[in-house]
Amino acid sequence: MASTKDLKERYFRLEKSLGYEYRELGFLENALTHRSAGLIHNERVEFLGDSILGFVIADKLFEQFPNVQEGDLTRMRSTLVKESTLAEIAREFKLSDYLIMGPGELKSGGYRRDSVLADAVESIIASIYLDCGRNIEVIRALILTWFEGRLKVIHPGNDQKDPKTQLQEFLQARHQPLPIYTVTEISGEDHDQSFTVRLTFENNPNEAYIGYGTSRRKAEQNAASKALQVIYSKNTKR
Amino acid sequence: MASTKDLKERYFRLEKSLGYEYRELGFLENALTHRSAGLIHNERVEFLGDSILGFVIADKLFEQFPNVQEGDLTRMRSTLVKESTLAEIAREFKLSDYLIMGPGELKSGGYRRDSVLADAVESIIASIYLDCGRNIEVIRALILTWFEGRLKVIHPGNDQKDPKTQLQEFLQARHQPLPIYTVTEISGEDHDQSFTVRLTFENNPNEAYIGYGTSRRKAEQNAASKALQVIYSKNTKR
Numbered sequence: 470m471a472s473t474k475d476l477k478e479r480y481f482r483l484e485k486s487l488g489y490e491y492r493e494l495g496f497l498e499n500a501l502t503h504r505s506a507g508l509i510h511n512e513r514v515e516f517l518g519d520s521i522l523g524f525v526i527a528d529k530l531f532e533q534f535p536n537v538q539e540g541d542l543t544r545m546r547s548t549l550v551k552e553s554t555l556a557e558i559a560r561e562f563k564l565s566d567y568l569i570m571g572p573g574e575l576k577s578g579g580y581r582r583d584s585v586l587a588d589a590v591e592s593i594i595a596s597i598y599l600d601c602g603r604n605i606e607v608i609r610a611l612i613l614t615w616f617e618g619r620l621k622v623i624h625p626g627n628d629q630k631d632p633k634t635q636l637q638e639f640l641q642a643r644h645q646p647l648p649i650y651t652v653t654e655i656s657g658e659d660h661d662q663s664f665t666v667r668l669t670f671e672n673n674p675n676e677a678y679i680g681y682g683t684s685r686r687k688a689e690q691n692a693a694s695k696a697l698q699v700i701y702s703k704n705t706k707r
Numbered sequence: 708m709a710s711t712k713d714l715k716e717r718y719f720r721l722e723k724s725l726g727y728e729y730r731e732l733g734f735l736e737n738a739l740t741h742r743s744a745g746l747i748h749n750e751r752v753e754f755l756g757d758s759i760l761g762f763v764i765a766d767k768l769f770e771q772f773p774n775v776q777e778g779d780l781t782r783m784r785s786t787l788v789k790e791s792t793l794a795e796i797a798r799e800f801k802l803s804d805y806l807i808m809g810p811g812e813l814k815s816g817g818y819r820r821d822s823v824l825a826d827a828v829e830s831i832i833a834s835i836y837l838d839c840g841r842n843i844e845v846i847r848a849l850i851l852t853w854f855e856g857r858l859k860v861i862h863p864g865n866d867q868k869d870p871k872t873q874l875q876e877f878l879q880a881r882h883q884p885l886p887i888y889t890v891t892e893i894s895g896e897d898h899d900q901s902f903t904v905r906l907t908f909e910n911n912p913n914e915a916y917i918g919y920g921t922s923r924r925k926a927e928q929n930a931a932s933k934a935l936q937v938i939y940s941k942n943t944k945r
Contacts, residue, residue, distance in 0.1 A: 516777045
């Protein structure tokens, strides 16, 4: 067993990223423990965290979009709580550095998998809720901070649009320079080509995103998706 | 527009059943309004209510079953929040008497449909949450009262068992008289038979449940299911 002081040092940075100081760091440690690591792991708290997250995001969207119908609210919530979004948040928290996994999972790079990272985010949500004595308002405020940038840019029908369209609309709405896509490499045989696309912005050649794909279109979408991720995280103020 | 006094009179009994007095009965009226009745209806609040219910039940199960794993927690939650369960609760509240529907839905008996009733329960949950100023603890306490009987009898793996088995186990665990199933009627042609089964309890011939089905087994299950519903609602103290 690690001492309280050891735990404090180990999780100091993570607590800062989360914006929450645990009364009992055991809750955090449990949330970071993958089922491959032993008998006691984060699957139970993940169940709870998933429902907390679902409620907090549903409530926020309900408030933020008073004239939007159920179908679009549901779609927006799905976009915000889906595995890849939660994995992005996990990467912002650098959760990979803290995950506790069995040796097999460690070797196979489980700490990089979206599903593992997303589960850990949900588990952390529940762990904070439990640590602060089941006070929903504490974790609600944190979740809304973590999602602030994403909540700012989401709008009805958003998730049905591909990344290129989303990026274009986001920039247009803010009168910002539009993206330029340039194919920088095509490799492989005719039937098995691989495209590399470089995305830059008008008047700003220094900010670039590289996308890959088996077609030009896919590589462009991939680059747009990467740009969107950065935009989302910039819009999240911590 | 109905006056506040009219609304108070109209919803007096329902407020009593729910255990909640609205500050603004407009929230309740909106929750009772089916989309067939007009432009403003309960689909938006249903979205919110569903997520509140999911969170409250998940949290309660998490607390009530400290040694049960995620899979069983998920299954128990599904059992508690599924359409047919919510429709039972709606019938306990006599929601059919209050639903506001368009003429077409009224004629076709929409107020008796499980899906309509279940949606109204979720909408009412959100309406109370909104009415009391988004205080989750108020609606949490009410939901736990409404579900008290069902939470008492639920246990891991419960939902995978058929009603006869559930009933038998429930009674055995409480050392109560076991059920007796008697076929009271078989009608129809050989290939299209209809069975009627009467369920009574040893030493108590006055409490009876009638089940119907296209086989003896199905009629017995139907009777057991009806008995379970009554047992659940008896176990819910208001």
